[in-house]
Amino acid sequence: MAKALREPKTTAAQATARLRHAGLRPTRQRVELAGLLFQNGDRHVTAESLHDEVTTAGVKVSLATVYNTLHQFTEAGLLRQVIVDAARGYFDTNTGDHQHFFLEKEGLLIDIPGESIAVAGVPTPPAGLSVDRVDVVVRVRRN
Amino acid sequence: MAKALREPKTTAAQATARLRHAGLRPTRQRVELAGLLFQNGDRHVTAESLHDEVTTAGVKVSLATVYNTLHQFTEAGLLRQVIVDAARGYFDTNTGDHQHFFLEKEGLLIDIPGESIAVAGVPTPPAGLSVDRVDVVVRVRRN
DNA sequence: CAACGAATTAGAACGATTCTAAAGTGTGAG
DNA sequence: CTCACACTTTAGAATCGTTCTAATTCGTTG
Ligand SMILES: [Mn+2]
Ligand SMILES: [Mn+2]
Ligand SMILES: [Zn+2]
Ligand SMILES: [Zn+2]
Numbered sequence: 001m002a003k004a005l006r007e008p009k010t011t012a013a014q015a016t017a018r019l020r021h022a023g024l025r026p027t028r029q030r031v032e033l034a035g036l037l038f039q040n041g042d043r044h045v046t047a048e049s050l051h052d053e054v055t056t057a058g059v060k061v062s063l064a065t066v067y068n069t070l071h072q073f074t075e076a077g078l079l080r081q082v083i084v085d086a087a088r089g090y091f092d093t094n095t096g097d098h099q100h101f102f103l104e105k106e107g108l109l110i111d112i113p114g115e116s117i118a119v120a121g122v123p124t125p126p127a128g129l130s131v132d133r134v135d136v137v138v139r140v141r142r143n
Numbered sequence: 144m145a146k147a148l149r150e151p152k153t154t155a156a157q158a159t160a161r162l163r164h165a166g167l168r169p170t171r172q173r174v175e176l177a178g179l180l181f182q183n184g185d186r187h188v189t190a191e192s193l194h195d196e197v198t199t200a201g202v203k204v205s206l207a208t209v210y211n212t213l214h215q216f217t218e219a220g221l222l223r224q225v226i227v228d229a230a231r232g233y234f235d236t237n238t239g240d241h242q243h244f245f246l247e248k249e250g251l252l253i254d255i256p257g258e259s260i261a262v263a264g265v266p267t268p269p270a271g272l273s274v275d276r277v278d279v280v281v282r283v284r285r286n
Numbered sequence: 287c288a289a290c291g292a293a294t295t296a297g298a299a300c301g302a303t304t305c306t307a308a309a310g311t312g313t314g315a316g
Numbered sequence: 317c318t319c320a321c322a323c324t325t326t327a328g329a330a331t332c333g334t335t336c337t338a339a340t341t342c343g344t345t346g
Contacts, residue, residue, distance in 0.1 A: 068324080142272060
């Protein structure tokens with residue numbers, strides 16, 4: 001019972017600790033969003049999908065704050081952006097080295113572990129340029 | 144001199160032939176745009192960059208027509224789209240198998256020949272999905 | 287040289303994202 | 317514990333790339 005009482009607090013406490021550690025004030029909105037983003041495994045969200053989710057959960061957060069928060073989390077290294085669609089930006093809670101399957105039709109991203117994929121033969125970039133990262137997007141469709 | 148006189152016509156004639164071959168009516172606008180796109184080597188354009196270019200060349204074409212034309216050329220297999228930036232769509236006159244360096248800061252795309260790059264270890268997609276294409280984007284920055 | 291369907295266009299509309307500026311909130315100095 | 321103040325949130329406007337609409341213009345074919 002002590003446990004049952006403590007559990008709801010745990011997610012918020014973890015989120016708060018994570019925010020403090022990242023140098024971000026643990027506001028009500030940021031704690032809620034961090035809770036949704038980080039409490040269960042890796043996730044891929046858009047600003048709108050996360051806003052819908054937090055709203056559905058009964059928490060009032062403006063869309064502008066969702067955008068602000070996603071960008072702040074990204075700057076803080078808690079998220080990374082994934083560019084797969086010209087019309088919509090995705091944010092990824094998995095900041096490690098990995099790649100993606102992308103199901104265009106449904107806007108669905110699926111992780112591919114970084115170790116499993118190898119890109120060979122990338123030429124030396126033109127003079128004056130250096131490689132920042134190599135992104136692989138495996139575009140898939142339903143059979 | 145016969146040659147000098149014939150040259151300006153050649154580009155338009157080639158563009159017209161290309162359009163007819165693709166089943167597209169060779170309108171003044173499409174001939175102009177095809178001329179700019181296909182007369183010299185491979186190119187990467189955005190709707191806006193191509194519109195600026197055609198406008199600067201003194202030809203009056205609306206931005207809507209540039210969009211329409213880019214999409215029609217893409218459907219006809221004369222162009223392909225490249226997704227590297229969440230805010231802007233690129234079109235590529237190189238429709239063959241190849242990948243890209245992308246210089247985010249300047250919106251510059253540079254081709255990497257398809258044969259030079261190999262992506263190994265792409266897992267079998269989740270059940271019910273099949274691979275459509277594999278895109279590699281090497282993001283680079285100025286030193 | 288019509289006549290007709292196809293193409294172009296200006297401008298409105300749209301969807302995603304960013305900005306503005308005003309009101310609200312977390313926090314640390316006292 | 318309080319409160320001042322910087323930081324944050326917010327509604328709504330603005331912006332940006334792109335698409336749509338509906339009216340005009342043009343290319344083709346008979
Ligand atoms: Mn957009
Ligand atoms: Mn866009
Ligand atoms: Zn991922
Ligand atoms: Zn290319």
